[in-house]
Amino acid sequence: MTGALAKAVAAADLAFTAPARARALAAAALAEADGHAEAAAVAEHALGLAGVATGRLGDAETRLRAAVRLADGAGFRERAAQTRGVLGYVLTLTGRTAEALRELDRAMPELTGTAAARLRMQRAVVLTEISRFGDAAAEFAAALETLRAAGGDALIEATVRTNRSIVLARLGDWRGAEEDLRRAEQGFAATGHLGRTAMVWQNRGLAATVRGDVPAALTAYDEAASRYEEAGTDQGLLPIERAETLLSVRLIAEAREAATAAVADYERRRNAVDLVQARLLLAKVALVDGDPETAVREATLARRSAARQHRPGWAALGGYLALRARRDSGLRTTAMLRSGQRTVAALTDAGWVVPALDARLIVATLALALGRPAVAEAELTIVGRAGRGGPAELRARAWHATALLRLVHGDRRGADAAVRAGVRVIGRFRAGLGASELRAHASGHASELTGLGLRLAVEAGHPEAVLRWAEQRHAGALRLRPARPPDDEGLAADLAALRQTALDLAAGTGQAPALLRRQARLEKAVRDRARHATGVSTADTRIPSRAELAAALGPATLVEYVELDGRLTALVLGGGRLRRCELGSAAEAAERLDELRFALRRQAFGLGSFAGLAERTARRLDDLLLAPLPLGEGPLVIVPTGRLHELPWPALPGARGRPVSLAPSAALWHRAATAPRGEGGDRVVVAGPGLPHAAAEAAALARRYPGARRFTGRTARVEPVLAALDGAALGHLAAHGTFRTDNPLFSSLRLADGPLTVYDLERLACPPRQVVLSGCDSGRSAIHAGDELLGLASALLALGTTSLVATVLPIPDDAGRALMVRHHRHLAAGLSPAAALARAQSDLPDSPAAASYVCYGAG
Incomplete structure (x- = not known):
């Protein structure tokens, strides 16, 4: 083997592990080829592979076609066939699946052994892209069998198993998918291709998403992103797949941002295949976001593009999303009903199980609205039977269909029971999430079910049933204590770095743009760590009678x-x-x-x-x-x-x-009102910086409570304050408050070393029994579907604080001191927190802050 050919072969091996190094080696080999056709062909092939690895598909196609011409022209038929295999994959990515399969079929007779195994794998990948999952699974199995007959190749086997895991996940074979990924990771590590383990972790995320384990999916995707960045390789569909997972727990703003960016990126790169999936994702996000106009536009563009690419499965998905968008716009026509039935057939043929069942639900509700009960009954029966297993989303849809079917038959009691069963499915799914943010958003999945249950109760005229369904709609996530992330020390370190960055921004230390970028990076790190937590709560989620x-x-x-x-x-x-x-x-x-x-x-x-x-x-x-x-x-x-x-x-x-007393739900109020009245515990008084009255307020309260632990000036730092609050009887914090509408879990109170956020409070093992937050907007929460609340006050109530006084409006810096001193005077005299606040407000009717303070919890 010549030196140039050896370099070219090495470059091809490195293309997906270290593409920059592979490109340099291939360029050197091309320069040294000096008329050696095989070396030049392999070098062009390697450059094409590097283009695929870094997402430069136009350059990749040019290089691969050049490699085919060089190999064909010199009679190197096997080399040409190997390159056609990669070219087929690139053609698939750019939307030319029929041409891709032709190239692969032309190459097949020329190859034997490991090269034939690799080509069969590439053909299986194309079949996967066009949603022919059964055919793809058979082709992957054939690839592995061909590889075994040829004596085996650890690297090729690892690649086959990585790709096959997607198909197995789509077919519901979770155990088989994980076994493939485990063996693939071992194979990549053993052959020195650690960069390729990023794909393994990406596929782990996909498999976890399909089976409904969101914390595991996000953990896997974050690990994949880190490995892609370390290897310098293109992330491919990772942003889309991660955004799909975020959407599954209704993190709409993040998912929409990711989908919009993906559409723009794939348009710029002329990546037609992935653009279809990005548009479909954007359509799904728009639907959840209440924007059917955008959903129809993006779904229609995706459907037309997929049809041109001969990808009927993706075209069917586009038709389904357009159908949902038109339904959400209020359309109810016979033409829509017929279109929906065609969409159901196309989705079923393509193997899209959950969308097909959801489309049947839409067809059923259209049929009921149009006076076609027989059509509705047939569709609802199929959905009810098909959804007894699988992911929570599928099972909830099945119970919804069962409830509607029972209503068709006049069985209102049975319908109520079915709706309650569907709500329990979502409740268990929500409890499996550790992060309060994910739990709050996940409650949105139950909105249609709880709405139906509430409507049935109202129509029946039974107030107790209405109360039960009202409680199902009110802040169920807050009855679950947030779980700590697996790397709690890492979270604490990130929060400390975030506080320092906030101080630097406030002081004007350093360049503001760089500090803002660092703040955004740290906030993302904190948020991602928290989302990796798995639900372990044993809180009582029962609704009191x-x-x-x-x-x-x-x-x-x-x-x-x-x-x-x-x-x-x-x-x-x-x-x-x-x-x-x-x-x-x-x-x-x-x-x-x-x-x-x-x-x-x-x-x-x-x-x-x-x-x-x-x-x-x-x-x-x-x-x-x-x-x-x-x-x-x-x-x-x-x-x-x-x-x-x-x-x-x-x-x-x-x-x-x-x-x-205000409470997110009657169940949460009952839990606080009946909680054992703890004895002992410190009283903690904190005065944050920048409030002229805060130190005086803290001093007055310290006199009211002899022995209270006081933190003022430079001593009012987050970690010592948190340590003092843990297990305290009473905590009073007078500090500047900030409510973050973009991310309410970063709402904060400003202390000497930076902001004390919701993420900090959620690290408390035992929250104070009573809390007063004397700062602007300290009681405000973001309100999500299901009356789920995210903010400082709601976080403390979820943790177990029994009563809390906070503000729902901004207040002048010195407006609250007199009111708070009076409040504590009445509190110390034996009044309950709600009664003490009401008495203080009556004492000072002209106080500009009086109406801003409210009492939460047991009161």
């Missing part, structure tokens, strides 16, 4: 709000009696809420005379939300819904002067 709630309430009255079809309903439990009261428009309440928050903010900061507007708006909200209800004279426990979580309830006339 009416009798249990009534016993815990005593003289208090529970008001739980629900929204259905744009209207608000209140469930009122007082004196042991439960009543359902129909109220007004949810949209009107949201409009008045915005007016009230605006007026109170302007009034608090002295930006005009808005007292009249605030009072008028508060009365209008009271007339809508409280005045129609039989509330009695005692304390109130309020479970809001939707935007009502942002309402400063003490501003409403019906709530003034009386103890009011």
Whole structure:
């Protein structure tokens, strides 16, 4: 073997492990070939492989075609056939699958042994791309058999098994997929191709996603990304596959950002095949995001492109997403019904199990709307039978179909039981997630089911059933304590680095753009570590009965709000009696809420005379939300819904002067109200920097509580404060608060060494029993489907804090001190937290901050 040929062969071997080094070796071999056709052909082949590895598909095709011409021209038929195998894969990636299969079929007779095994693998990859999973599995098996007959090759076997794992996962053979990946990783390591283990981890993520293990999937994808970066190779479909997993737990903003970036990237690179999948992903995200117009456009473009590429499976998926988007737009036509039936057939032929069943559900609901019950019954029967196993999403759809089918037969009790079974499936899936963020978003999967259950209960006229379904819709994730990530020390280190970066930004130390990039990188690292946690919670997720709630309430009255079809309903439990009261428009309440928050903010900061507007708006909200209800004279426990979580309830006339406790759900309130009253524990007082009144507030409270642990000035640092709060009886933190709408888990209180975030609080082993957060917006939470809340206050309630006082509005720096001192005076005198806050607000009716403070939890 000549020196040039040896270099070219080495370059081809390195293409997917170290593409930059492979390119340099191949270029050197090409320069040294000096008319040696075989060396030149192999060098061009290696350059083509490096182009594939780095995503430069146009250059890869040019190089591979040159290699074929050189090899054919010199009579090196085996070399030409090997190159045609790679060319077939590139043609597949650029949407020319029929041409790809022709190239592979031309090459097949020329190869034997390991080369034939490799070609069979490449043909199987093409079949995988066009969703012919059964044919692909058979071709992969043939490739392995050919390889064994040829004496074996560890590197080729590892590559075959890596690629076959995708097919096995798609066919539901989880054990076989993992065994292939385990053996592939061993093979790559043994042959010195560690860079290729990135593909192994990527496929592990895909298999975990298909079986519904989101923490495992995200862990695998993050590991794959790290290995791709280390090897300097293109990530291929990794961003799309990871975004699909994020979408499975309804992390919509991140998934949409990733999908939009992928569409732009593949368009720029003229990667037609992956562009189809990116457009389909963007269509799916748009559907979940309530944007059917974008969904129809992207799904239609993807379907047409896939059809041109002779990829019927992907075209069917595009048709399905367009059908869903039109359904979400409100269309209900006979033409849609026929289109839906054709889509079901195409999806079934292509092997898309979950989309096919979902399309059958859409067809069934269309048929019911169009007066075709026989068609609906047939489709619902198939969905109900097909979905008894598999991922949670599939099983939940099956129970939904069963509920609708039972309704067709007039069996309302059976329908309710089916809906409850579907909700339990989603509940178990949610509990398997460790991160509070993932759990909160995952609750969105149950929205249709809980909506159906609530509608059935309302139509039946049973208030207790309505209350049970209202609780299913309210903050189920908060009843599960967040799990710590597997690398908790790494999380603490990242949080410390993030705090230092925030300090540098505030002080103007260093270049702001570089610091902002570092902050974004660290926030991503923190978020990703937290998402790797697996659910291990043993919290009681049972919903208490009416009798249990009534016993815990005593003289208090529970008001739980629900929204259905744009209207608000209140469930009122007082004196042991439960009543359902129909109220007004949810949209009107949201409009008045915005007016009230605006007026109170302007009034608090002295930006005009808005007292009249605030009072008028508060009365209008009271007339809508409280005045129609039989509330009695005692304390109130309020479970809001939707935007009502942002309402400063003490501003409403019906709530003034009386103890009011807010809770994300009646179950969470009951857990706090019936929790054992712990004895002992420190009282902790913290004053953050930049608040002139905070130190004085802390000093006054320290005098109120002799022996309290006080942190002010430079001593008010996150780690010592967290250590003191762990297991404390009371924690009072006066500090600047920031609510992060882009990522509420980075909402924070500013301490001496930087922000104390939700991620910090979730590291507490035992949270303080009572907490006061005297800072702007410290009680605000992001509100997601299922009334799931993410923020400082909701995090503490989930951890087990029984009562918490915080603000739902910004307040002037010095406005809260007098109110908080009064609050603690009444607290020390024996009043409950809600009663102490109400008394303090009555003592200071003109305080600009009075209406901003609310009490959460048991009160």
